[in-house]
Structures are given as structure tokens and as C-alpha cells.
Amino acid sequence: MKKYMLNMKVTGNDRLHANYCLLRLTADQILPEMQPGQFVQVHVENSPTTFLRRPISINYVDREKNELWLLVQLVGDGTRKMATYKVGDIVNVLLPLGNGFTKPETAAQNLLLIGGGVGTAPLLYWGAVLKEMGCSPAFLLGARSKEDVLQRDLFEQLGDVYITTEDGSLGEKGYVTNHSILEQMHFDRIYTCGPKPMMVAVAKYAKNLSIPCEVSLENTMACGIGACLCCVEKMNDGHHVCVCTEGPVFNSEKLTWLN
Amino acid sequence: MAELNVNIGALKLKNPVTTASGTFGYGIEYDDFMDISRLGGIFVKGTTIQPREGNPYPRMAETPAGMLNAVGLQNKGADYFAAHIYPEIKDIDTNMIVNVSGSSVETYVACAEKIAELEKIPAIELNISCPNVKQGGMAFGVTTAGASEVVRAVRKVYPKTLIVKLSPNVTDITEIARAVEAAGADAVSLINTMLGMAIDVEKRRPVLSTVTGGLSGPCVKPVALRMVWQTYKAVQIPIIGLGGISNWKDAVEFMLAGATAIQIGTYNFIDPTVGIQVIEGIEAYCDKHGFASARELVGALEV
Ligand SMILES: Cc1cc2nc3c(=O)[nH]c(=O)nc-3n(C[C@H](O)[C@H](O)[C@H](O)COP(=O)(O)OP(=O)(O)OC[C@H]3O[C@@H](n4cnc5c(N)ncnc54)[C@H](O)[C@@H]3O)c2cc1C
Ligand SMILES: Cc1cc2nc3c(=O)[nH]c(=O)nc-3n(C[C@H](O)[C@H](O)[C@H](O)COP(=O)(O)O)c2cc1C
Ligand code: FES
Numbered sequence: 001m002k003k004y005m006l007n008m009k010v011t012g013n014d015r016l017h018a019n020y021c022l023l024r025l026t027a028d029q030i031l032p033e034m035q036p037g038q039f040v041q042v043h044v045e046n047s048p049t050t051f052l053r054r055p056i057s058i059n060y061v062d063r064e065k066n067e068l069w070l071l072v073q074l075v076g077d078g079t080r081k082m083a084t085y086k087v088g089d090i091v092n093v094l095l096p097l098g099n100g101f102t103k104p105e106t107a108a109q110n111l112l113l114i115g116g117g118v119g120t121a122p123l124l125y126w127g128a129v130l131k132e133m134g135c136s137p138a139f140l141l142g143a144r145s146k147e148d149v150l151q152r153d154l155f156e157q158l159g160d161v162y163i164t165t166e167d168g169s170l171g172e173k174g175y176v177t178n179h180s181i182l183e184q185m186h187f188d189r190i191y192t193c194g195p196k197p198m199m200v201a202v203a204k205y206a207k208n209l210s211i212p213c214e215v216s217l218e219n220t221m222a223c224g225i226g227a228c229l230c231c232v233e234k235m236n237d238g239h240h241v242c243v244c245t246e247g248p249v250f251n252s253e254k255l256t257w258l259n
Numbered sequence: 260m261a262e263l264n265v266n267i268g269a270l271k272l273k274n275p276v277t278t279a280s281g282t283f284g285y286g287i288e289y290d291d292f293m294d295i296s297r298l299g300g301i302f303v304k305g306t307t308i309q310p311r312e313g314n315p316y317p318r319m320a321e322t323p324a325g326m327l328n329a330v331g332l333q334n335k336g337a338d339y340f341a342a343h344i345y346p347e348i349k350d351i352d353t354n355m356i357v358n359v360s361g362s363s364v365e366t367y368v369a370c371a372e373k374i375a376e377l378e379k380i381p382a383i384e385l386n387i388s389c390p391n392v393k394q395g396g397m398a399f400g401v402t403t404a405g406a407s408e409v410v411r412a413v414r415k416v417y418p419k420t421l422i423v424k425l426s427p428n429v430t431d432i433t434e435i436a437r438a439v440e441a442a443g444a445d446a447v448s449l450i451n452t453m454l455g456m457a458i459d460v461e462k463r464r465p466v467l468s469t470v471t472g473g474l475s476g477p478c479v480k481p482v483a484l485r486m487v488w489q490t491y492k493a494v495q496i497p498i499i500g501l502g503g504i505s506n507w508k509d510a511v512e513f514m515l516a517g518a519t520a521i522q523i524g525t526y527n528f529i530d531p532t533v534g535i536q537v538i539e540g541i542e543a544y545c546d547k548h549g550f551a552s553a554r555e556l557v558g559a560l561e562v
Binding site for chain 1: 319326
């Protein structure tokens with residue numbers, strides 16, 4: 001897919017609780033085709049300690065408004081700077097980068113999209129595209145606490161939503177892999193994005209039941225376009241591959257996590 | 260309009276602006292963002308005779324004005340390059356230069372011989388300075404004896420333009436530059452990355468899997484510029500200057516200090532079109548200051 005460098009204009013930037021913001025961006029041109037699971041590289045200007053671009057997943061693409069949504073967790077100087085962007089500000093973005101999730105074989109398959117924390121970001125767009133394709137995706141969202149469950153109302157418009165929180169303030173108490181729905185229902189495919197320990201647990205669960213599982217990695221990146229070889233993940237066959245070009249979405253069987 | 264073309268030995272560049280090895284892939288990664296054939300040259304990824312998987316992740320640590328890397332020369336080897344990558348890049352209308360690394364004199368020579376067979380590769384850049392590789396790399400580039408030995412051996416088998424890339428991790432870079440000039444290098448490029456380190460205080464562990472790594476980006480520019488200036492006064496062969504260049508002004512500084520051409524490395528990650536802007540900036544600078552050719556900038560520093 002052709003990549004673009006766009007100067008995008010901020011159309012909205014909403015704080016979702018203290019630690020997250022939803023940044024909405026538009027461009028003069030019609031936004032190029034983007035696949036769920038792909039990401040963008042944001043140039044964060046005027047943040048003295050932020051030198052490299054910041055990789056952020058595509059949270060949603062609103063074709064009617066020609067808007068790209070980025071759901072950002074404020075963890076350091078770069079993301080905190082992004083949270084200060086005002087409507088009308090210009091942000092330089094490389095997009096779309098990497099490969100997206102693999103489509104299910106048939107619309108009848110039971111699909112479960114499991115997200116942890118801000119890792120739910122790419123699952124919103126994926127869920128929306130799956131629904132358009134005639135699938136009925138279900139979502140299992142895990143978070144530390146009630147406030148960290150993001151965009152719940154939007155997920156609920158796309159399919160059944162199951163929630164776990166570590167403190168039990170919403171949904172079932174515990175981790176996503178403890179949720180009772182995993183005992184009650186059979187799923188044909190699982191897609192997951194979130195903290196690595198969570199994805200490892202999900203991948204192990206899927207492997208035990210021989211369910212195909214795709215995980216979305218967040219290795220630290222420099223270029224984001226396959227030029228620097230900084231973002232590599234070791235595959236089962238011993239080779240290092242770039243997460244930015246071969247991923248960020250991988251079939252979990254290819255990773256060394258399950259060994 | 261000023262002339263921009265420059266020569267590095269027998270190698271003709273349409274302009275002095277090239278991209279640095281390990282930061283520009285094989286050029287094609289940047290194809291979508293700009294017309295890469297406008298560059299004076301592209302130094303492709305470090306290549307070794309045998310395939311290398313490189314160092315374990317994490318290989319990168321950001322700093323406020325640069326980054327540390329410990330990629331460790333991951334590449335698929337010279338045979339794979341010749342069979343699969345060369346056909347894809349050979350018709351790009353600029354100088355495609357292969358950065359050659361090794362772990363012994365023999366492996367450097369074998370890799371240089373293999374690349375010499377490729378008609379459309381007009382030059383190699385010998386990386387005697389990579390700080391990531393435990394054997395080789397470092398050892399050659401930091402002593403005059405090691406540097407001359409490997410350059411002399413490669414010179415015997417490599418008839419085209421031989422550029423030798425110098426390490427800044429030495430006491431006196433001019434000694435090494437003189438040694439490689441005497442050993443038959445057609446040009447030197449400098450600098451490679453500077454040895455550095457980063458620590459994660461929460462984990463009380465190094466950030467990089469290799470503990471130390473190579474520093475690059477705007478933070479190294481003053482050091483690189485100083486080394487280019489010193490080397491310019493020490494050798495007769497042309498110099499390709501690099502280290503932290505992020506705009507045309509930086510590039511002009513390197514040329515005034517004595518560089519005939521420049522490379523842009525890490526900054527390509529921030530702005531993949533920076534090369535084009537630097538070309539245009541040098542041209543505008545020459546016109547504004549009445550230079551008929553970019554060649555007049557080389558070493559034009561008034562001290
Ligand atoms: C493909 C990809 C998609 C991503 N999608 C999103 C997204 O949709 N929303 C979002 O909020 N974040 C996402 N991230 C993570 C995001 O890029 C980092 O949180 C961000 O770069 C941190 O920048 P900073 O300057 O705020 O923090 P820094 O000061 O750089 O770091 C602050 C802390 O965050 C940690 N950190 C930095 N980068 C990463 C990383 N890549 N993975 C895990 N921890 C990291 C650091 O170790 C440090 O402890 C994604 C990362 C990748 C690689
Ligand atoms: C990710 C990365 C990989 C690199 N790989 C190589 C390499 O394979 N061979 C080499 O000679 N130099 C390599 N370098 C060094 C650069 O070519 C350059 O010398 C250095 O980064 C300084 O220039 P800069 O500050 O403009 O980046 C690498 C640098 C980076 C950042
Ligand atoms: S981030 Fe540079 S190759 Fe992936």
C-alpha cells in the first residue's frame with residue numbers, strides 16, 4: 001500500500017479521563033485507504049525530549065468526515081504533548097504503516113476481539129470493518145479500573161461487549177483470560193492487542209483450543225517504514241523481522257512466546 | 260543556478276547529498292515519500308558476506324536529540340543482496356553504494372569481491388567502524404595498523420571507488436584517516452556512530468540488549484563537524500561528512516569544514532523527505548552567496 005506523509009489538521013482532541021485523549025485529524029485530500037491494525041507515525045513538534053516520531057494505531061477512520069482517530073494514552077512527554085493539541089493545529093503524520101488483521105474466512109465465524117488498556121484502540125476500527133463485512137464480532141475489553149475502559153459505547157454499537165477490570169469496578173473482576181465468556185462460548189478466531197503479558201496469556205489460551213490468534217505488537221520504533229531494523233521481533237524460525245513492516249499484526253504461532 | 264555536481268574520486272554525484280547506511284534501507288523504503296533518484300547517492304544497508312540476524316531486541320534507545328542503536332548489522336548476506344535486492348535497485352538513477360562490513364580481513368575481502376561483480380554498484384563504503392559487532396568492526400577502525408591492513412587487502416580486489424568510513428571512537432581520527440589514505444582509499448566518510456549507553460532506572464537495567472550502542476542524530480553534529488575539519492587538514496582525498504545533519508544549514512557547515520559530499524542518517528526517520536530539502540537548500544545558499552558551484556563551498560571556511 002502506498003504510504004503518505006500528510007500535514008493533518010486537528011478537528012478535535014477530547015480528554016477521555018485523565019490519562020487518555022482521542023485525537024481527530026483531517027486532511028485536505030481524501031484520506032488514503034487504511035486497514036484495521038495498521039498504524040501511523042506522528043511527528044510531535046515542540047516537545048524537546050521527543051526526537052523520534054511516535055507510532056500510534058489507527059483507532060477509527062470516519063469516511064464521512066474524512067477523519068482519522070487516534071486514541072492516545074499519556075505515558076510520557078510525546079503523548080502528553082499530543083494531548084495539548086488544539087483544533088486547527090497541524091500535525092505531520094506518516095500513514096498507513098504496517099499490515100492489518102487477517103479477514104475471517106466466512107462472515108459466520110465467531111470472532112473475539114480482545115483488548116487490554118489502550119490496546120483496544122485498533123479493535124474499534126477492526127470491529128467496525130468486520131461489522132460492515134457482515135460479521136458479528138464480540139469484544140472482550142480488559143482494564144485496570146472502570147475509568148480505563150475506553151470507548152465502551154462505541155464498541156457496544158458494533159457487537160457484544162464483555163469487560164474485566166483488575167479491581168472489579170466494572171464487569172468481571174480479574175484479567176481478560178479469566179472472563180467466563182471464554183468458558184461459555186466457542187470462538188473461531190481471536191484478535192488481540194494490549195500489554196504483552198495479556199497477549200501472551202491470550203495466545204496460550206487460543207493455542208490450547210487450537211483457535212487461530214492474531215496479536216498486535218508494540219515494539220519500540222525509529223523509522224516505522226522498514227529502514228532501520230530497530231523494531232525487530234524474533235520469530236519461531238530464528239529470524240528477526242521488522243514489526244513495522246511484517247507486523248504489527250502477527251499470527252501468534254509465529255512468535256517465540258508460546259515455546 | 261549554481262552547479263551542484265561533485266566528484267568523489269572517479270565517482271560522479273549529481274549533488275553532494277546522499278543518505279547514510281543503515282538509515283535509508285535500500286532506498287525503496289522511501290520511494291513513496293519522494294523521488295529518491297534526485298539524491299546524489301544512496302548508501303545502502305550494511306552488508307556482510309554471511310547473513311546476520313543482528314543483536315536481540317531492544318536495539319534502540321531514544322535520546323532528546325538523537326538515538327542509540329545496536330542493530331548489529333542485520334542483513335541477509337552478500338549473495339542474497341546480489342540475487343534479490345540488486346535487481347530491484349540497480350536501475351535507480353543515482354549512485355547506489357554498498358556499505359561493506361566484515362569480522363575478519365578475509366570476510367571483508369570476500370564481501371568486497373562479491374559486490375565488485377555488480378556492474379551498477381559504482382562504489383563501496385568500507386565500514387571499519389561499527390561499534391556493535393563484538394569481533395571485527397571496532398578492532399579494525401580504532402588502530403592505524405588494523406585500519407590499513409583491511410583497506411590494503413580490500414584495495415587489491417576492489418577496482419572501483421573505495422570509500423572508507425571512519426569511527427569517531429578514537430583518540431585522533433586524523434591518524435586513522437592518514438593510514439587509510441596511504442593504504443589506497445579513494446575517499447573517507449565520517450563519522451560513524453559514537454559509543455554510548457542508556458539505563459532504565461525503573462528496572463535498573465540497560466535499555467539496549469547489548470548494554471552499549473551507537474549514538475547518532477543532531478546531538479553528535481558538533482563532534483562530527485570538528486572531526487571533518489581536522490581530517491580535511493590531514494588528508495588529500497575527498498571527505499564525505501555526516502553525523503547529525505538535519506537540514507541544509509548543517510550540510511553547508513560540513514562542506515565549509517571540508518566535506519565534498521554529505522550523508523543524512525537518522526534525520527530521515529523524522530522527515531523522510533529531508534534529503535530533497537537539503538539539496539534545494541544548498542542550491543539556494545550557493546545562489547544567494549554567489550557561488551557558481553557547490554564545489555566552491557568545500558573547505559571554504561575562513562578561520
Ligand atoms: C505499532 C504501535 C502502535 C501503537 N499504538 C498506540 C495507540 O494506539 N495508542 C497509544 O497510546 N499508544 C500506542 N503505542 C505506544 C506508543 O507509541 C508509546 O506509548 C509512545 O511512543 C510513548 O511516547 P512518549 O513520548 O509519550 O513516552 P516515552 O517518554 O517515550 O516513554 C514513556 C514510557 O512509555 C514506554 N514506552 C514507550 N514506547 C513504548 C512502546 N512502543 N511500547 C510500550 N511502551 C512504550 C517507555 O518505556 C516509558 O516507560 C503504539 C506503539 C506501537 C509500536
Ligand atoms: C539504525 C542505524 C543503523 C545503522 N547501520 C549502519 C551500518 O549498517 N553501517 C554503517 O556504516 N553505519 C550504520 N549506521 C551509522 C550511520 O550510517 C551514520 O554514520 C550515523 O548514524 C551518523 O549519522 P546521523 O547522525 O546523520 O545518523 C547506522 C545508524 C543507525 C541510526
Ligand atoms: S522501526 Fe525502523 S525498521 Fe521498523
